[in-house]
Structure formats: C-alpha cells, structure tokens
Amino acid sequence: MDKIALQNVHNRIKPYIHKTPVLTSRLLNNICGANVFFKCENFQKMGAFKIRGATNAILNLTEAQKSKGVVTHSSGNFAQALSLAAKKIGVKAYIVMPKNVPQVKKDAVKTYKGIIIECESNIIAREEEAKHIQIEKGAAFIHPSNNDDVIHGQGTAAIELLEDYPSLDYIFTPVGGGGLLAGTILVAQFFSENCKVIAGEPKETDDAYRSLHSGNIETNESSNTIADGLRTHLGDRNFPIIKKYVDSIIRVQEDEIVDAMKLIWERMKIIVEPSSAVAFAAVLKHKEALKNRNIGVIISGGNVDLSNLPF
Incomplete structure (x- = not known):
C-alpha cells in the first residue's frame, strides 16, 4: 500500500460517503493548551466512520x-x-x-x-x-x-483531515479492533512529513496497550467500560501496522472518558459516543506534552443511547 493506492481508495468510496466537517473550539484549545481539530465522523452516514x-x-x-x-x-x-x-x-x-x-x-x-x-x-x-x-x-x-480493505477505507478520514490541515503534529484516534488506528497510521506515513499517531484506550479494556508492550495480541477478561465500541481486540492484519508505527497508546479511566464526552457535548454542542470521547480524553490526559501543538482528533461516531447517558 502506498500514497497513490490509498488515494484511489478514497476516490473509490467518495460517492458513497460524506466528507465530514472539521470543527474547532477556542475554549477547548485553551483547556488543552494546543490547537485541536476535531474530524467529525459523528456526522458521517450511519453516524460513524465505519x-x-x-x-x-x-x-x-x-x-x-x-x-x-x-x-x-x-x-x-x-x-x-x-x-x-x-x-x-x-x-x-x-x-x-x-x-x-x-x-x-x-x-x-x-x-x-x-x-x-x-x-x-x-x-x-x-x-x-x-x-x-x-x-x-x-x-x-x-x-x-x-x-x-476495511483498514484502508477507515484511513480515508485521516486523508480528508490532512488535506484540510497538513501541518498537524499528531492525530489521536480511539482503539478497539484496530482498523481505524491502523488506517490512520498508514495515511500519516504517506500524507504527512512528520505527523505522529497516538491512540486512546479505556484502562478497563487495555488489550492494545498490553499488546504493544508484549509484542503479541492480547485479549481482555473484562469488558467493563462505557466505551462499548472498544471492547474488541486487535487482529493479525492491523496489529503489525500498529506495533511498528504507532507513537503511543494512552490509557484513560472511565471518569476521564465521561468528562471528555461531557465537555464536547457542552462546549461544542455535538453528540459523540463514549468510544469517540476516548481519543479526546487521551489528549486531555497528555496535554502537558502537547502544548502549542497542532492536534487532530478523529471523533469516530455519534451513535449513543440518549435514554442512557452517563451524565
């Protein structure tokens, strides 16, 4: 897979998807001490990047x-x-x-x-x-x-993000099954000069974090996280990409996920699901190391049960 092949993937699926907006918030930038650009896949068809x-x-x-x-x-x-x-x-x-x-x-x-x-x-x-x-x-x-093919398709969200904001220093994504993270990593390799990719993961289901450190695909005994979309584990197609190229995986606690989700809802006035909030929670947790940087955050989806909100 190279830049031309990934661009061909994007061109192939364009008639079937939305080009989702990138939103910013001055208040959230001040809280993070950085410039944060939210790629809003919660506005995608069926409400998610998938x-x-x-x-x-x-x-x-x-x-x-x-x-x-x-x-x-x-x-x-x-x-x-x-x-x-x-x-x-x-x-x-x-x-x-x-x-x-x-x-x-x-x-x-x-x-x-x-x-x-x-x-x-x-x-x-x-x-x-x-x-x-x-x-x-x-x-x-x-x-x-x-x-x-799924991995390459998921990476097209990052293609659009980098086309709009080519000077990003980091892109943050959530990680569950690993398709979005691996696709984003591939795109960052070919569509930017020095953009690094970091993943956020619930501490309660930290198999990707443990896999990165052990060198083998780990699984979870517990699925006790509000981020229900991230309860899956990595596979043999995406793990080698993640293992080789991801900058780091940041684990976040359940209350940090809820706080990040609430902050986006209240300040940006958009609906995001808990799994999406994990990526921003990782930014907030790591903000001291991100000062004055340009950061992309992929808001992976907005399919949430409105009768069962965590706040």
Missing part, C-alpha cells in the same frame, strides 16, 4: 461475490455500516448479532435492510454463525476491523 471501510471492502469484491452477499458479526456500528453500504451498492448483507444486543441497534440494522441472524453473546458463537452463513449462502465474510 461506513468508509465497509464500502471499500464491498466495492473490492468480484461481481460473483457481490451476487451472493456479504456477512459480518457485529453488535454495534459495523453492523449498521455494512448494512448501509451493501444497500447502496445493491448487495445482500447478513449480520450476526448477539441476542442481548439492545433493540435500538437491531432496528437500525433493519432500517438499512440488513438481515439479522441472532447468536449467543460470545465471540465463538458469533464466529461460528458467521462461518455457517458463509457456507450456506456463499456470502463473503468481512471482518469489522481485521481486513485490509
């Missing part, structure tokens, strides 16, 4: 593959993303979701014409059911984060 990778992955399938549909397992944003991308491209999407997923998430997938197959609430059951759909329907499996 439509980018889902679209690129489907567009890269052969016509024969498209005719048999796609399948993924997801309890959150990628379920919606793949459903919407498939609908727009004219492909069936089979979505394996745990039985205990909130009805609001199932309803969103159904709105985008995704075909839901329910399973037990564990990763083994999700993977086995997805495999069953692959065999029965001939559908192409698209992993939410550990897929090269």
Whole structure:
C-alpha cells in the first residue's frame, strides 16, 4: 500500500460517503493548551466512520461475490455500516448479532435492510454463525476491523483531515479492533512529513496497550467500560501496522472518558459516543506534552443511547 493506492481508495468510496466537517473550539484549545481539530465522523452516514471501510471492502469484491452477499458479526456500528453500504451498492448483507444486543441497534440494522441472524453473546458463537452463513449462502465474510480493505477505507478520514490541515503534529484516534488506528497510521506515513499517531484506550479494556508492550495480541477478561465500541481486540492484519508505527497508546479511566464526552457535548454542542470521547480524553490526559501543538482528533461516531447517558 502506498500514497497513490490509498488515494484511489478514497476516490473509490467518495460517492458513497460524506466528507465530514472539521470543527474547532477556542475554549477547548485553551483547556488543552494546543490547537485541536476535531474530524467529525459523528456526522458521517450511519453516524460513524465505519461506513468508509465497509464500502471499500464491498466495492473490492468480484461481481460473483457481490451476487451472493456479504456477512459480518457485529453488535454495534459495523453492523449498521455494512448494512448501509451493501444497500447502496445493491448487495445482500447478513449480520450476526448477539441476542442481548439492545433493540435500538437491531432496528437500525433493519432500517438499512440488513438481515439479522441472532447468536449467543460470545465471540465463538458469533464466529461460528458467521462461518455457517458463509457456507450456506456463499456470502463473503468481512471482518469489522481485521481486513485490509476495511483498514484502508477507515484511513480515508485521516486523508480528508490532512488535506484540510497538513501541518498537524499528531492525530489521536480511539482503539478497539484496530482498523481505524491502523488506517490512520498508514495515511500519516504517506500524507504527512512528520505527523505522529497516538491512540486512546479505556484502562478497563487495555488489550492494545498490553499488546504493544508484549509484542503479541492480547485479549481482555473484562469488558467493563462505557466505551462499548472498544471492547474488541486487535487482529493479525492491523496489529503489525500498529506495533511498528504507532507513537503511543494512552490509557484513560472511565471518569476521564465521561468528562471528555461531557465537555464536547457542552462546549461544542455535538453528540459523540463514549468510544469517540476516548481519543479526546487521551489528549486531555497528555496535554502537558502537547502544548502549542497542532492536534487532530478523529471523533469516530455519534451513535449513543440518549435514554442512557452517563451524565
């Protein structure tokens, strides 16, 4: 993958996505002691960056593959993303979701014409059911984060950010499955001269932090974080990129995530989900080392249950 290839990915998916705005806040700049540029993927189609990778992955399938549909397992944003991308491209999407997923998430997938197959609430059951759909329907499996086409698609948010603000010193993203982080790292390598990429991660599910330090993909025994979109772990496609090129991974506590989320809601008047707030929480925690720097923050999504806010 090189700059031209990544630019081709961006050009390929442009008709299917929004170019999301970049917002700033003088007050938040003062709090951080830096210039912070928020890439607002909460304004993206289906409310999150994941439509980018889902679209690129489907567009890269052969016509024969498209005719048999796609399948993924997801309890959150990628379920919606793949459903919407498939609908727009004219492909069936089979979505394996745990039985205990909130009805609001199932309803969103159904709105985008995704075909839901329910399973037990564990990763083994999700993977086995997805495999069953692959065999029965001939559908192409698209992993939410550990897929090269998905990774490259997710990186296009950073392409747009760096096109608008080429002098960024850092880009902060959240890290869960690793697709957004790996894609952002690749883009920073080719679209900037010295922009470093830093990830924010909940302390309660710090598998990426531990993986970076052990050199092997670690998993979590606990999923006790408000940032429900970050409860997944890295994969063999994105971890090598992260391991080699990420500047650092900053762990944040639950109260720091809530405080960052509340600050964005109150001061910027935009809706962001807890997983998105993790990246800004990392900026706030690390602000002494970021003084007077130009910092990009990818607000990964805004799909939040308004009846269950943490503040």
